Amino acid sequence: MSKVEPVTGQSEIVRKHKEFLFPAVATYYQEPLALVRGEGQYVWDDAGNRYLDCFGGVLTVSVGHANPKVNAAIIEQVKAIQHTSTLYANKPQSDLAEKLYQITPGRLKKTFFTNSGTEADDTAIHAAKTHTGRHEIVVLRHSYSGRSATALSAMGHSTWRPLPAQIAGIVHARAPYCYRCPFKLTYPECGLACANDIEELIMTTTTGEIAAFMAETILGVGGFIVPPPGYFERAVEIARNHGGLFIADEVQTAWGRTGDKWFGIEHWDVVPDIITSAKGMGNGVPIGMTTATPEVADSYPGLTFSTFGGNPVSMAAALAVIKVIEDDDLKRNAAVVGAHFRTRLEELKEKYPVIGDVRGLGLMQGMELVKDRETKEPDPQSVIKVFEETKRRGVLIGKGGLYANVIRTGVMLNSTKDTIDELIEALDAGLATV
Numbered sequence: 387m388s389k390v391e392p393v394t395g396q397s398e399i400v401r402k403h404k405e406f407l408f409p410a411v412a413t414y415y416q417e418p419l420a421l422v423r424g425e426g427q428y429v430w431d432d433a434g435n436r437y438l439d440c441f442g443g444v445l446t447v448s449v450g451h452a453n454p455k456v457n458a459a460i461i462e463q464v465k466a467i468q469h470t471s472t473l474y475a476n477k478p479q480s481d482l483a484e485k486l487y488q489i490t491p492g493r494l495k496k497t498f499f500t501n502s503g504t505e506a507d508d509t510a511i512h513a514a515k516t517h518t519g520r521h522e523i524v525v526l527r528h529s530y531s532g533r534s535a536t537a538l539s540a541m542g543h544s545t546w547r548p549l550p551a552q553i554a555g556i557v558h559a560r561a562p563y564c565y566r567c568p569f570k571l572t573y574p575e576c577g578l579a580c581a582n583d584i585e586e587l588i589m590t591t592t593t594g595e596i597a598a599f600m601a602e603t604i605l606g607v608g609g610f611i612v613p614p615p616g617y618f619e620r621a622v623e624i625a626r627n628h629g630g631l632f633i634a635d636e637v638q639t640a641w642g643r644t645g646d647k648w649f650g651i652e653h654w655d656v657v658p659d660i661i662t663s664a665k666g667m668g669n670g671v672p673i674g675m676t677t678a679t680p681e682v683a684d685s686y687p688g689l690t691f692s693t694f695g696g697n698p699v700s701m702a703a704a705l706a707v708i709k710v711i712e713d714d715d716l717k718r719n720a721a722v723v724g725a726h727f728r729t730r731l732e733e734l735k736e737k738y739p740v741i742g743d744v745r746g747l748g749l750m751q752g753m754e755l756v757k758d759r760e761t762k763e764p765d766p767q768s769v770i771k772v773f774e775e776t777k778r779r780g781v782l783i784g785k786g787g788l789y790a791n792v793i794r795t796g797v798m799l800n801s802t803k804d805t806i807d808e809l810i811e812a813l814d815a816g817l818a819t820v
């Protein structure tokens with residue numbers, strides 16, 4: 387394991403970041419890192435230190451930094467044509483839309499491309515409202531959906547919300563957060579109380595008829611909260627009984643991340659009316675997608691446009707990412723290497739009482755740190771200690787959760803068991819400092 391040399395003097399890049407960017411543009415680590423190069427699973431800072439990147443810029447670099455096949459597709463496309471706007475058709479956009487029709491579940495067929503997860507979720511909400519003629523949306527507490535007025539209103543985190551909700555008609559259901567059950571119950575004796583509560587939520591806080599239920603299949607920023615078996619089947623049944631569509635926010639959970647499936651929702655027996663995604667789809671190029679059934683897409687009224695949405699370069703990158711995932715069987719790899727990772731995390735849990743919960747699917751694994759396993763008091767301070775020690779050992783990880791006490795990871799989909807063992811060694815050393 388490579389030890390990182392302590393940086394003497396402040397990085398010029400970091401100095402300018404602190405002086406000229408909004409202070410709200412938060413960075414990880416006591417001394418922020420400035421990254422200047424990436425290759426495969428590794429990134430380098432401006433002092434020349436190498437790090438094993440186990441977060442991929444928030445589950446976004448999915449098939450490795452500077453993946454040669456993705457880079458080649460980008461370079462070829464830049465040489466051919468870089469920009470068209472959605473006013474003209476372009477081949478990679480048409481091809482990617484067709485590919486999404488082939489790999490998305492159920493009857494999902496037509497796509498609108500944008501630049502980010504925020505826009506993808508906004509588009510989905512607008513489409514659900516225009517299709518149903520209704521305006522109320524059920525979302526989840528602890529969810530994250532981005533930075534627009536709609537996304538900020540839909541989000542379930544005060545920490546990420548600079549203003550009160552600006553969009554009316556969005557109501558927040560209890561999260562399917564088994565480790566901190568909002569009803570203080572235990573699965574399966576709970577009878578899926580969190581899903582059943584959506585019935586009362588709709589009947590008491592809306593007109594009784596909703597446009598959609600929108601949920602991440604695993605609450606990512608919320609700390610990799612995995613809903614229990616049966617949750618989505620019940621929650622979606624209730625939403626549909628009240629006229630609502632089901633929007634699966636797959637911004638973090640798509641592209642094989644959860645193992646064996648293209649989309650996280652495929653681990654439950656329910657088919658969405660709309661899927662949104664972004665992040666890992668482009669391996670780092672800006673991209674967002676909203677894929678809907680023909681009826682939903684066809685009823686989007688008026689004209690709509692996105693300057694950079696569907697731009698040929700992002701589309702070519704996404705086509706290349708999907709091809710790499712298919713050619714290298716990375717959905718399976720995520721399941722196999724993810725299972726190894728989970729076993730190793732459970733071993734750490736045996737060793738360190740500070741680990742209250744280990745959870746995730748495939749290569750989307752995290753652990754929640756607590757001061758006491760009985761009281762479950764969140765322990766964000768220990769997360770900071772683990773962060774500093776893993777960084778010192780040349781390994782980058784992520785965090786999340788309402789209380790900033792969840793260590794999140796997003797290793798590349800083409801990681802090996804050796805990658806995981808290196809990560810575990812660093813986490814072990816980090817936890818030993820707690």
Ligand SMILES: Cc1ncc(COP(=O)(O)O)c(C=O)c1O
Binds near residue numbers: 503504531533
């Ligand atoms: C589940 C989910 N939805 C939406 C978003 C917003 O995506 P973006 O930051 O690309 O706008 C995020 C970003 O982290 C996300 O995790």
